[in-house]
Amino acid sequence: MYFSSRKDLWMTIIIWLFALLFIVPPVLFPDFGVWMTPGVLNKQWIKIVILWPVGFCLLWIWFKTGYTIKNNFLKIQYGPFKKEIRIDKIQSIRETRNPFTAPSLSMNRIEVNIEKYNTVQISPKDIDGLIKELEKRNPDIQMKN
Missing domain, CATH: 2.40.50 (OB fold (Dihydrolipoamide Acetyltransferase, E2P))
Known part of the structure; x- marks a missing residue:
């Protein structure tokens, strides 16, 4: 039996805001944050490699947080993280x-x-x-x- 997670509005805003900030700017705005990064990190591909996994992990947490009761176990999934009780x-x-x-x-x-x-x-x-x-x-x- 599966139970999805309740989602508060403030958590929705935070997760989606940061996920979009980590995924969209490195692609659409290659000069985004140039003033914040040292010379070696000004390469667009480095920003994508560093920021995209964080953004997609946030979305994974958003879409895959839930709780399953099966075979005398409570299985908790929080994005890529799992726990069985x-x-x-x-x-x-x-x-x-x-x-x-x-x-x-x-x-x-x-x-x-x-x-x-x-x-x-x-x-x-x-x-x-x-x-x-x-x-x-x-x-x-x-x-x-």
């Missing part, structure tokens, strides 16, 4: 609005506690559906608020 190892879940980095595109998150100091924050669109599916597979999960 055994559902039977999940101890508790609580709602949070922690602004720190997490594999999510929204501030409306749930914190999944796997072990005493091992947590991950995710932001599925259907938080209740994900929690119900996890509780169905592991009834020992505690809900905290």
Whole structure:
């Protein structure tokens, strides 16, 4: 079962702004940023090689952030980054609005506690559906608020 990530407006603006800034200017405006770069980096191809992967990685994160429950695992994909959590190892879940980095595109998150100091924050669109599916597979999960 797949759960897509919730996407906040501010995160949408930041990711798309930086992705476009890293992809478009090196191609359409070869002299863009000449005043900022040393002489060796003024070559257009070097800018493309350095900036394009960052821009495309941001788009990858935008389009491929989601959470899958399959075979007793919660699989988290955040662009090129992946993590698997055994559902039977999940101890508790609580709602949070922690602004720190997490594999999510929204501030409306749930914190999944796997072990005493091992947590991950995710932001599925259907938080209740994900929690119900996890509780169905592991009834020992505690809900905290």
